[in-house]
Every structure is written in C-alpha cells, then in structure tokens.
Amino acid sequence: MAATAGAIGPFALALLVPALQACANDGTGGKRVVLHTRLELASEDLASFDNALGWHVTLGRAFVATGTFAYFDGVPPLMVLRTAPPPGNVFTVSGWLGVGVARAHPGHYTAGNALGEMTQPFSVDLLDGTAMLADGDGVTGTYRSARFSFGSPPVGPFAKELDGHAVLVEGSAELDGAATRHFRAFADTEELAKIQPEGNIDGCQFDEVAIADDGTVTVHIDPSFWFYLVDFKELEPGSEHEPTELEPGSQPRLAFAQGLAQLAAYQFSYSK
Amino acid sequence: MRFAPPRPVARLAACALLAHGAAHAEPEPEPQTVVVRARAQPASASDTVLDRRALEATPHRNGSELLREVPGVFVTQHGGEGKAQQLFFRGFDAEHGQDLEIWAGGAPVNEVSNIHGQGYADLYFLIPEVVEEIHSQPGTYDPRQGDFAVAGSLDFRLGMSEPGMTLAASAGNFGTRRYLLAYHPKDADSQTFGAFELYSTDGFGPSRAAQRASAIGQLAHDFGGGVRGRVLATAYSGHFDAPGVLRLDDIEAGRVDRFDTYDSKQGGSSSRSSLVLELARERDPENPNGAGAPDGWSIAPYLVLRSLHLRSNFTGYLVHPTTGDSIQQMNEATTVGARAAYHRTLALVSSHDTLEVGIMLRSDWIRQNQHWLSLLDDSITDSAAHPGVAATIRATDATGYFSAALQLLRRLSLRGGLRGDGLFDQTEDTGGGASGQVRSAQGAQLSKRATLDWAAFHGFHALASYGDGFRSPQARSLADGETTPFTRVASIEAGVRYADRQRVSASAAVYHTRLSDDLVFDQGTARNELVPSTARTGFAATLAARPTPWLLSSTSLTTARAVFTASGAGYTEGDLLPYVPELVVQADVAVTPELGRLGAHPVTSKLGAVLTYLGRRPLPYAEMGHDVLTVDTTLALRWGPVAARLDVYNLLDAEYYDGEFVYASSWNGASSLVPSRHVTVGAPRSWLFTLGLFI
Numbered sequence: 001m002a003a004t005a006g007a008i009g010p011f012a013l014a015l016l017v018p019a020l021q022a023c024a025n026d027g028t029g030g031k032r033v034v035l036h037t038r039l040e041l042a043s044e045d046l047a048s049f050d051n052a053l054g055w056h057v058t059l060g061r062a063f064v065a066t067g068t069f070a071y072f073d074g075v076p077p078l079m080v081l082r083t084a085p086p087p088g089n090v091f092t093v094s095g096w097l098g099v100g101v102a103r104a105h106p107g108h109y110t111a112g113n114a115l116g117e118m119t120q121p122f123s124v125d126l127l128d129g130t131a132m133l134a135d136g137d138g139v140t141g142t143y144r145s146a147r148f149s150f151g152s153p154p155v156g157p158f159a160k161e162l163d164g165h166a167v168l169v170e171g172s173a174e175l176d177g178a179a180t181r182h183f184r185a186f187a188d189t190e191e192l193a194k195i196q197p198e199g200n201i202d203g204c205q206f207d208e209v210a211i212a213d214d215g216t217v218t219v220h221i222d223p224s225f226w227f228y229l230v231d232f233k234e235l236e237p238g239s240e241h242e243p244t245e246l247e248p249g250s251q252p253r254l255a256f257a258q259g260l261a262q263l264a265a266y267q268f269s270y271s272k
Numbered sequence: 273m274r275f276a277p278p279r280p281v282a283r284l285a286a287c288a289l290l291a292h293g294a295a296h297a298e299p300e301p302e303p304q305t306v307v308v309r310a311r312a313q314p315a316s317a318s319d320t321v322l323d324r325r326a327l328e329a330t331p332h333r334n335g336s337e338l339l340r341e342v343p344g345v346f347v348t349q350h351g352g353e354g355k356a357q358q359l360f361f362r363g364f365d366a367e368h369g370q371d372l373e374i375w376a377g378g379a380p381v382n383e384v385s386n387i388h389g390q391g392y393a394d395l396y397f398l399i400p401e402v403v404e405e406i407h408s409q410p411g412t413y414d415p416r417q418g419d420f421a422v423a424g425s426l427d428f429r430l431g432m433s434e435p436g437m438t439l440a441a442s443a444g445n446f447g448t449r450r451y452l453l454a455y456h457p458k459d460a461d462s463q464t465f466g467a468f469e470l471y472s473t474d475g476f477g478p479s480r481a482a483q484r485a486s487a488i489g490q491l492a493h494d495f496g497g498g499v500r501g502r503v504l505a506t507a508y509s510g511h512f513d514a515p516g517v518l519r520l521d522d523i524e525a526g527r528v529d530r531f532d533t534y535d536s537k538q539g540g541s542s543s544r545s546s547l548v549l550e551l552a553r554e555r556d557p558e559n560p561n562g563a564g565a566p567d568g569w570s571i572a573p574y575l576v577l578r579s580l581h582l583r584s585n586f587t588g589y590l591v592h593p594t595t596g597d598s599i600q601q602m603n604e605a606t607t608v609g610a611r612a613a614y615h616r617t618l619a620l621v622s623s624h625d626t627l628e629v630g631i632m633l634r635s636d637w638i639r640q641n642q643h644w645l646s647l648l649d650d651s652i653t654d655s656a657a658h659p660g661v662a663a664t665i666r667a668t669d670a671t672g673y674f675s676a677a678l679q680l681l682r683r684l685s686l687r688g689g690l691r692g693d694g695l696f697d698q699t700e701d702t703g704g705g706a707s708g709q710v711r712s713a714q715g716a717q718l719s720k721r722a723t724l725d726w727a728a729f730h731g732f733h734a735l736a737s738y739g740d741g742f743r744s745p746q747a748r749s750l751a752d753g754e755t756t757p758f759t760r761v762a763s764i765e766a767g768v769r770y771a772d773r774q775r776v777s778a779s780a781a782v783y784h785t786r787l788s789d790d791l792v793f794d795q796g797t798a799r800n801e802l803v804p805s806t807a808r809t810g811f812a813a814t815l816a817a818r819p820t821p822w823l824l825s826s827t828s829l830t831t832a833r834a835v836f837t838a839s840g841a842g843y844t845e846g847d848l849l850p851y852v853p854e855l856v857v858q859a860d861v862a863v864t865p866e867l868g869r870l871g872a873h874p875v876t877s878k879l880g881a882v883l884t885y886l887g888r889r890p891l892p893y894a895e896m897g898h899d900v901l902t903v904d905t906t907l908a909l910r911w912g913p914v915a916a917r918l919d920v921y922n923l924l925d926a927e928y929y930d931g932e933f934v935y936a937s938s939w940n941g942a943s944s945l946v947p948s949r950h951v952t953v954g955a956p957r958s959w960l961f962t963l964g965l966f967i
Contacts, residue, residue, distance in 0.1 A: 029836075029847040031894040070945045114936055114945035137946050139893050141842075198593075 030140040034214045035270075037118045037133040039066065039126075042222035042267060047127055049224040057227050059171040060240070062126035063161045065154030066133065067189075068119045069146060069219065071268065074112030076145035076205045109203040115141045118217070121151035123158035126221060136217065142210045148201040148219065148266040152189040166192065166199075167260060169223070170243050173232040182238035184245045185226075185256045195261040206268040215272045225265035229255040313677060313687055315413035315723050316737040317767025317781040318343070318812045322406040324433055326816075329824050329862035330882035331906040331919035333450075333960070334471075334484075335376075335398025335428075342408045342426065343814050343828030346856050346886050346900075350931040350952035352539050353473065353482035354512030355582065356394040358931060360886075362410050362783070363808035363832025364423035365851045367800060369393030370743065370791065373421035376428035377490070377504045378548040379574040380607065380634065382420045384667045385697070385747040387603040387640040388582055389800065390791075391420040395428075397486050397508030397544045399469045401438070401454060404431030404462060410812065411763040411783060412741035415673040415689035415721045418632060422743050422761045422787065430490055430504065431462035437967040444960035447474030463492035463502060476955050477515060477531030479538060484510035497553070498568070504548040513539035516585055517931075519939060520949035530927070530953050534939045535647065537598060540582035548574045555615060555626075567616030576607040583645065586950070588939035591658055596647030602640060609634035609669075622679035628689075632671035638747075639664050641703060654704075662703025665747045668696045688722030695756055697747035715756025717742045731773075735781075736766045760788040767812075780813040786837065793851055793933060804838035806849055822866070827859040848890040850934070851897075855887035862906075873912030880906045881923075889932060892947065897932040900954070915964040925957040 041047070048058040116138025124131035150166035153159070162168050165186040173181045192199035230252045238244035246253040259265065322341050332338050336357045339345045346360040356368040364371040370391035374381040376398060386392035409417060410424035417425045435458040442450035454467040466489040475481050486508040493501045515533035522528045552570035582601045591597045613630035617623070641662040644653045654660035675689035698712040721739040728734055742758040750756060767781025785808040791800040810833060816826035834849040862880035869875065882904050889897035903924050908917035929951040936945050 027847050027894055028850045028890045028892055029843040029894075030892065114947075117945050119944070137944070139946060 033116070033138045033140060033211060035071075035116050035118065035136040035138045035211075036214075036216040037069065037136050037219070038130050038216060039064075039124055039133055039219040039221065040130040041126060042220040046222060046224060049227075051224065051227045052229055053175075053231050055173045055175050055227070055230070055232050057171060057173045057224075057230075059127060059169060059223060061161075061168070061170040062223060063123060063158045063168045064126055064221070065121065065123045065151035065156075065159070065162050065166050067121050067149035067151040068117060069136065069148060069217070069268075070114055070118075071116040071138065071143045071206055071217070072111040072114055072145045072147070073142050074110045074145050077109040077203045077263070109145070111145065111147075111202065113141070115139055115143055115211070116217070121155045123151065123154045123156035123162055125158055125161075126223065138211065140210075140212050142208065143206045143268075143270060144208050145202075146204040146206045146266070146268040148204050149199060150189050150192065150260075152199075164188070167226075169226070172240070173227075173230075173235075175232070178233060179237045181232040181235045182240055182243040183232065183235060183252070184243040185230075185252070186245075187257050187260055191257045192261060195257060201261060201263060201266055204263050204266040204268060207270070209270045211270055213272060215270050218269050218271065220267045220269065222265050222267070225262040226256060226259035228259050228262070230259065231255065312407075312414075313685075313725070314733075314735065314769070315409055315687070315721070315739075316411055316765045317733075317735040317769045317779050318410045318765065318783070318814070319769075320408040320410075320779075320814070322408070324404050324431075325818075325824065326826065327400070327403060327406065328878075329826075329880045330860050331880070331904055331921065331960075332400040333919075333921070335395040335400055335403065338398070338400055338403055338406060338428075339395070339426070340858065340882065340884060341860070342406060343858065344410065344812055344830035344856055345408075346853060346884070348930040348952070348954075350517070351582070351584065352480065352512040352514030353475070354396055354484060354510040354542050355514065355540060356392055356396075359393075360853050360856070361423040362812065362830055363785070363810055363834045363849075363852055363854075365793070365849075366423055367391075367791075370420060370800075371422040373417060373419065373425040374428070375426070377430045377488075377506070377546075378502075378550055378572050378611070379504075379546045379576050380609070383578060383603070383605055383607075384419075384634075384636045384669075384744065385638055385640075385665050386580065386605070387601045387642055387661070388580065390744070390746050392580070392603075394542055394544065394578075394580070396484055396510055396542065397488075397506055398428060399452070399454075399467045399486055399488055401434075401452060402430050402432045402465055402467045402488055402490075403428050404433070405429040411737060411765050411785065412719070412739035412761060413688075413721050413723050413737040413763070413765070414739070415675040415691045415719070416630065417721075417739070417741060418671060418691070418693060419669060419695075419742065419744050421741050422759070423785075430465075430488065432456040432465035432467065433462050434966060438964065439967070440962050440964040442960050442962040444473075445958050446476045446480075447472070448958070448960055449473070450960065450962075461492055461494075463490055465490055475513065476958060477529075477533070477953075479513040479515040479533045479536045482510065482512035484508065484512075498555075499551070499553045501552075502548070502550040502572075504550075505546070507545045509541070509543040511539075511541045514584065515952070517933065517937075517950040517952055519937065519944075520929075520932075520951050521944075522939070523951070531956075534588060535585040535596070535598065537647065537650075538584050540580065540584075542581070543579045544576065546574065546576045548572060555617065567614065569612070569614045571610060571612040573610040574608070576605075578605045578607070579603070585647075586933075587935070587937045590936055590938040590945075592644065592646075592653055593938070595653050596645075598645040598647055599642060600645050601642045604639045606637045607634065620676075620678060624677075624679045626677045628673075628675040630673050630675070632669070632673075634669045636665070636667040638667065656705075659704050661748070662701065662707070663748055664700045664702055666696075666698045667744075667747055669744075670694045683727040685725045685727075686722065687725065688720075691719040691721065693717045693719070693742065695744050695758075697744075697750055697756065699747050699750065711750060711752040711754075713747075713750035713752070713754040713756045715758060717758050717760070732768065732770045734766075734768045736764075738762075738764050758788075759790070762786050775819055776817050778813075778815045780811070782809075782811050784809045790849070792849060793935075801841065803843060804836055804840040804845075806834060807837045808832050808834045808852075822864045823862075824864075825859075825861040828857070830856045850890050850892045851932075853886050853889045855885070857883070857885040857887070859883045867909075870911055876910045878906065878908040878910075878917075891932060891949070892934045895934070895949075898929050900926075900928045900930075902926055902928065902954070910964075913966045915962075915966065917962045917964070919960045919962070920957065921959070922955055922957045926954070927956075928954040930954040 118136030120134030154162040189199040359366040407427040438454040440452040456465040550572040555568035615628035643660040673691040763785040765783040769779040771777040790806040814828040860882035886900040931952040
C-alpha cells in the first residue's frame with residue numbers, strides 16, 4: 001500500500017498541473033508590440049521653403065538612406081526646455097523679486113529605457129510621398145524621444161541614386177538680386193559622425209504617447225532645417241542638368257551637414 | 273523518507289546508541305556508534321528534513337545540487353561551475369541567496385552586502401558525501417530564522433556514516449575528473465569525519481572549464497554529563513570559466529551554437545575557509561523531571577573567510593560600444609559570529625513545556641570593488657557616466673530571541689516566540705568621486721512567530737503558522753544616518769502532515785507571503801532593482817514512502833503565484849512577478865536490493881532516478897519562459913569494500929535553458945536596444961563513472 005502510494009505519487013500530482021495552469025494569468029506588466037514604420041515629409045509643401053539667410057530653396061530630388069530608428073521613454077531635450085519650471089515662485093521673497101532658480105545642465109537629454117526600434121536600413125525618395133519601411137519591434141510604454149540614423153552604405157530602391165551617400169539632395173536656391181543657384185548637396189555618415197556621436201541623431205521628439213498595442217510609427221522629416229543656415233552666394237550658379245556640388249570644407253557644405261544633425265528636422269509620431 | 277516525525281522533545285537532544293550498520297550488511301558487522309539527535313518540532317506543515325538516505329538516492333556533483341532534493345527548490349547555474357547557483361524557492365527568485373537563509377555546519381553561508389548580490393550563498397565548498405541532513409524551513413515561522421529568511425531557511429548538517437576510509441575516483445565525459453578521500457572512525461559518531469575533494473572539468477562547451485578543491489574536517493566529542501563539543505574546519509577554493517548568456521534569437525537563427533559564448537573571458541574564482549566551535553549540554557528529552565539535566569545550553573562561535581572574483585558580460589557592447597561591457601567584481605569578507613542558546617523545561621501549562629532564549633551575533637568586514645573592463649586589453653574603463661565601485665563595509669547584526677513550546681491541550685500545542693534584530697552598517701567609499709565618504713545606518717526589526725499544532729490522531733498533525741521577518745539591504749545603498757529600510761516579510765501557512773513510522777509521510781499546505789518591497793531583475797540595468805510590494809500564494813505537497821528497506825520514493829509539488837500588490841517601477845498591481853517559476857515538481861525513486869552474495873560479502877545495488885520539472889516561468893512583457901524537464905539517474909553496485917557507480921545527468925538529453933533573462937544587449941550577432949530574451953544553456957547528457965574503495 002505504502003509502496004503503491006509512493007509510486008503513484010508523481011503521476012497523481014502531475015494530474016494537478018494542467019488544472020493549476022488553467023487558473024493562471026500570464027500578465028507580467030506590458031507586452032511586446034509590432035511597430036510598422038513609415039517616413040514622409042513633415043508637410044507636403046516642404047518641397048520649397050525659405051531659409052534663415054533669405055534664400056528660397058526648391059528641392060528637385062531628395063534621397064535619404066535610412067538606418068536604424070530607436071524609441072525611448074526619456075524626455076527629449078527640446079521638450080525639457082519647454083517644460084522647465086518658471087523662474088520664480090510669487091509666494092516666496094526670491095520669487096517675488098524675480099530671482100530665478102539655477103539649474104545645472106538645463107535640457108540635458110537622457111534617453112532612458114529603449115522601448116522600440118526599427119533596425120532595417122532602407123532608402124527613400126523624400127519627394128515621392130510616404131514610404132513604408134520595415135516593421136519595428138517594441139514594448140508597451142510611454143514613448144517620448146527617438147534616435148534617427150542614416151544608413152551607410154545605402155541599401156534599398158534608391159541606393160543607386162544615393163551613390164554611396166547617406167543623403168543626396170538636388171534643387172535650386174533663389175535670392176532677390178542674385179542668380180539662381182542649382183546645387184547638389186550630399187553628406188556621408190562619416191561627416192555626421194563628426195557632429196553627432198556615431199552619426200546618430202539622438203533626442204528627436206516622439207510625440208508623447210502611451211503605446212499599448214501594435215501601430216505605426218511615422219517619421220516626419222523637415223528638410224528646411226537641413227538648409228537653414230546654408231549660404232548659397234559663393235556657389236557657382238550651375239544648371240538644372242549640371243548642378244554645383246557643395247565643396248567639402250565650404251560654408252554651404254558645413255552648414256548642410258550641421259542642418260542634417262538638427263533634432264528638429266526629425267519628428268516621430270504613433271498612430272494605431 | 274523526507275520527514276522527521278515530530279517528537280515531543282526539544283532540538284538536538286542526543287544520546288548514544290549502539291547499532292548495526294544496516295545499510296551495508298556484513299557477515300559479522302562491527303558495532304558502530306550512532307548518535308541519534310532529536311529534531312526540532314516542525315515550525316510549519318511543510319517543514320522538511322532530508323536524511324542521508326534521501327540525499328543518496330540520486331546523483332549530485334556538488335553541494336549545491338543537493339538542494340534539488342529539497343521540495344520546492346530549483347537551482348540553475350548561469351555563471352560557471354563555481355559561481356553560486358541561482359535558487360528558486362516557493363515563489364521566490366532568490367538569486368544567489370537573497371531570499372534564502374542558509375547555514376552549513378553551524379556557520380552562515382549567506383554573505384552580507386556581497387558586491388554581486390545581497391545574501392550571496394556559495395555552496396560549492398560542500399562535499400556531498402559529508403552532508404548528513406538538510407533541514408528545510410519554508411517561510412518565517414521559527415524564531416531562530418533571521419536575515420534572508422524570506423522564502424525560508426536551509427540548514428546543512430554535516431556528518432558521515434560510512435566507516436573507515438573512503439577512496440573514490442571518478443571520470444566522465446567532457447574531461448570531468450573527481451577524486452574523493454574521506455575518513456570516518458568506526459567508533460566515533462557520524463559527526464566525526466574528514467573529507468577531501470578534488471574536481472576538474474573541461475566543461476560541455478567553450479568557457480566552461482572548472483576546478484575546485486575542498487577539505488572538510490569535523491570532530492565531535494562527548495565530555496560526559498550530556499556535554500558535547502564539536503569542531504569543524506573547512507577550506508575551499510575554486511576557479512571557473514563561464515560562458516555567460518546568449519541571445520535566444522541568435523540561437524534560433526543559427527547565428528551562434530547553443531553551447532557557444534560571446535565573451536570567453538568570463539569566469540572567476542572563489543575561496544572559503546571556516547572554523548566552527550560548538551559546546552553544548554543537552555536537556556534530557558525523555559524525562560525532564562528525571563535524572564537528566566532539566567536544562568540545556570549551547571554556544572557556537574564561528575569564523576568565515578571568503579573571497580570572490582567574478583568577470584561577466586551581460587550586455588555585450590551596449591554600454592561601451594568600442595571596449596565592451598565586461599564587469600569585474602571582487603569581494604572579500606571576514607565574518608565572525610556566534611550563536612548561543614539556553615533552553616529548559618518549565619511546567620507552565622503542562623510538564624512538557626519548554627522555553628528557549630538565544631542570542632546571535634555576527635560582524636562582517638567587507639572589502640569590495642567593481643570595475644568596467646575593456647575586452648581589448650582588460651584595462652579599466654570606468655567613467656563619470658559609468659563609474660566603478662570601491663568600498664569597505666562593516667556590518668554588524670545583534671540578535672536576541674525568545675521561544676516557547678506550550679502543550680495547551682493534550683493534542684494541541686503552541687510554539688513560537690519573538691525575535692529582535694539590530695543591524696548596523698558602515699560604508700566607506702574608497703574609490704571614485706566619493707572616495708573617503710563614510711556613511712552609517714542603523715535599524716531594528718522585531719519579528720513575531722507562532723505555530724499551532726493539533727495532533728489529530730497518531731502521526732497526523734494539522735498546523736497553522738504565522739511569522740514575519742526581514743531581509744537587510746545592501747549596505748552601499750544606505751545614506752548616512754538613515755534608519756535601515758528592511759524588506760519586511762509576513763507569511764502564513766496552513767496544512768497537514770502525516771507520518772507512519774517512517775514508512776509513509778505526506779504533507780499538504782497552502783501558504784501566503786507578503787513583502788513590503790521586492791527585488792526583480794531589471795532589463796534596463798541588467799541587475800536586481802527595487803520594485804513595489806509583492807505577494808506569493810501557493811500550494812506545496814509532498815509524498816514519500818519507504819515501504820521496504822530497499823525502496824524509497826518521494827514526490828513534491830510546489831505551486832506559486834507571485835504578484836505585485838502595488839503599482840510602480842513599470843509594474844501594475846496584479847501583474848505576475850517575472851522570473852518566478854509557478855510550478856516545481858520533483859520526483860525521485862531509488863531501489864537498493866541485495867543481489868546475493870559473492871564470497872564473504874553481499875552484492876548490493878542501487879538504481880535511482882530523479883525527475884525535475886520547472887513549469888511556467890513568467891518573463892517580462894507577458895511572455896513565458898521555456899519549461900524544463902530533466903531526468904538524472906544513478907546505477908551502483910557494491911561488493912564489500914569495492915563499489916562502482918554510474919551517474920547520468922540529463923538522461924533524456926533535453927535541450928533546455930537553465931536561465932532566462934530579458935534585457936537589451938548588443939553582441940556581434942543581433943543587436944537590439946529593445947529588451948530581448950537571453951538564455952544560459954543547460955548541460956547536455958553527461959555521465960560520471962566512479963570506482964570506490966572502502967577500507
């Protein structure tokens with residue numbers, strides 16, 4: 001009898017297992033989500049714009065080699081500045097006198113936890129409407145900032161047009177009283193790496209959202225920031241068929257590279 | 273049989289008996305001295321004592337693996353043969369010991385504020401052959417249970433029953449070799465012995481080689497008048513390589529072999545030496561009012577010297593994209609302490625009532641540091657953004673407890689008591705920007721424990737237990753002047769247990785444990801981080817039978833549902849705790865028939881098997897880990913002084929994952945910033961053949 005009890009013990013207890021498992025809930029806080037990815041101009045009319053030096057820029061071709069995108073829960077630096085507390089409290093003497101509060105490193109960006117990413121390089125024609133990129137992986141959570149990166153070497157449908165560059169843009173620039181400049185601007189990730197660590201654009205704004213399900217992340221690119229401080233006046237006029245390349249070391253080339261590294265040029269949003 | 277039948281006596285009462293060596297019948301057996309020590313009354317229905325026969329039923333390669341016999345325990349090894357194993361127990365991921373109080377031979381094994389993890393408990397110094405008994409106390413129901421007794425306590429008692437000299441040599445696959453030399457005088461009790469072990473292996477894959485040497489000697493002496501003394505000395509050292517983790521997606525995509533490693537520089541070394549002295553006079557357990565002493569006392573000072581050096585890399589190149597994320601940790605500790613108790617019979621409600629008062633004191637001197645290392649040239653790559661750690665710590669724990677056992681009615685008894693702990697920590701940073709800064713913190717905890725025991729009929733008891741306890745924090749985390757913030761635990765259990773003259777025993781209990789806060793592996797920082805309060809609810813059952821002298825069978829099943837009881841740190845109330853297995857099943861059977869006689873000696877045999885199943889291991893993001901099912905077997909033959917044994921581990925060659933973790937990493941294969949599944953691979957089928965000579 002005792003031996004029988006001992007022998008059947010494992011099997012008797014094993015019978016309880018399915019019943020116990022059936023009662024359980026698998027939630028451990030959050031879940032994984034699939035994030036489809038698309039890329040488009042921040043606004044349809046951004047094919048032409050005015051820059052800070054008064055040049056009216058019109059884009060004819062704009063190819064971008066995209067790299068990986070990553071999404072974080074850290075507040076982006078631009079948002080940190082916007083949400084900084086007011087300088088004084090009217091209910092304190094110092095506040096009433098208008099004495100502000102000193103804060104070390106205002107706007108310092110900390111990425112925080114990575115919540116999602118898209119890791120497949122691609123290439124897009126920015127002026128050809130919305131482009132669909134590879135799906136990304138993510139987990140549920142509050143998304144607040146992002147990393148944009150260019151691909152090197154370029155892959156995808158416009159790799160040939162990019163000719164090894166991370167970005168290639170052709171267009172014209174006009175200024176009252178000056179001849180129209182036809183230009184070809186391009187940059188490589190090596191140039192960007194001199195401006196941003198490893199060429200990654202860290203701290204881009206992700207419109208804050210609590211993601212709980214699969215959805216689509218849209219990358220909005222505003223190329224006007226790329227040319228914001230580019231001065232075309234020293235550039236040879238060129239022609240539509242033979243545009244003038246921005247020479248390495250020249251102000252237009254350096255300003256263009258600096259523009260590519262601007263956080264404001266890339267904004268991310270989520271939709272279900 | 274797994275359970276010691278409760279006896280109406282106090283703990284550790286001793287009397288010497290002459291008995292025949294039943295386990296190894298000889299034609300004319302010489303008399304041996306066997307000391308029978310009465311066991312403590314169980315503090316709960318699931319209180320368990322594993323004796324030598326139960327431990328011998330299945331194979332074990334080291335002291336840590338003995339824990340696989342303890343109901344509800346599951347052990348994994350994610351850091352190489354030499355790093356303390358990861359322990360899971362009744363709904364707790366006790367990591368390397370943070371939730372499990374462990375004593376061995378009268379000395380504590382848990383290390384206070386170890387750099388690698390609070391309560392780090394390395395059991396590799398134990399030689400399996402000299403572990404006589406493991407006492408498992410789930411929960412916090414005994415006033416003697418102290419720091420780290422959150423999931424429960426384990427007490428290894430050392431002894432050896434095989435008389436004379438034991439010489440054994442083992443060889444196995446993967447270049448495994450083991451040598452054992454042991455001695456136990458025939459006319460001494462089992463607590464007197466000496467043992468030495470030498471072990472080496474190439475491991476079942478790259479970066480898995482290990483070596484260790486261990487020596488344990490113990491002498492027990494009866495001074496007469498019920499006074500006994502014991503001296504225990506141990507020395508151990510080990511060196512090991514470790515493969516570390518692999519990304520599961522890399523394995524599944526075939527980018528790495530499942531036994532491969534990303535970083536072959538991982539591993540470490542460990543050493544431990546200890547000395548325990550014990551002097552005790554036992555109260556006469558059978559006749560408190562008779563000729564024997566009505567009271568008893570014990571004092572047991574100890575000294576433990578420990579060192580640990582680890583090098584690991586969990587995240588690849590995530591933090592340091594160029595030089596890699598190797599982390600070197602070093603911890604050296606000197607621990608001195610003592611336990612002392614006085615117990616006596618006092619007729620309060622009945623003539624069998626007993627009282628005990630005791631003190632425990634412990635002081636630790638710790639020197640520790642942690643640095644980032646370059647994978648390129650092993651240089652230190654600490655930086656302001658990712659600093660290293662260097663500190664010296666003085667930790668002191670002073671404890672007093674009061675325990676009583678009252679026979680309220682003929683069949684109803686009440687056991688319990690109060691325990692007070694005062695902990696002091698002083699930390700001096702010896703490196704980095706805070707070098708020279710000293711912080712100290714003090715805290716106290718009063719714990720209440722009680723067990724109601726109803727002896728319904730012969731051998732059948734119903735028990736209800738309550739206890740609260742604590743876990744101390746890492747000293748380095750404390751601010752100067754802070755009142756030490758203990759993790760407080762409260763636990764209840766109700767159940768029944770039955771024992772029939774050691775032939776059949778069984779228990780079933782439900783339990784509920786609540787913690788004021790908890791520690792959970794964090795995928796962002798790749799270490800345990802503080803999380804909100806949690807609760808565990810579960811069911812534990814055991815069934816064991818020894819119907820004949822040659823058959824032993826036991827089974828245990830433990831379920832645990834561990835959930836958050838508050839929201840915070842990314843978790844919501846009601847979420848399951850990640851990494852805590854919900855189901856652990858252990859079943860083992862051993863038959864030891866005598867096959868006949870050959871010449872002057874009988875031929876005895878043993879065939880044993882143990883099945884271990886781990887099910888439902890929740891992981892972050894509503895995922896479940898892989899279940900684990902392994903079967904280990906042993907086949908042994910003995911003819912007089914000669915024995916041969918073949919142990920086979922993972923007989924079914926199951927491809928399982930020992931450990932599973934979720935966090936971000938960047939390796940040569942796939943790189944992902946998003947938390948992803950990482951695994952440590954369980955060992956494939958392996959065998960070890962042993963030839964033994966008993967002289």
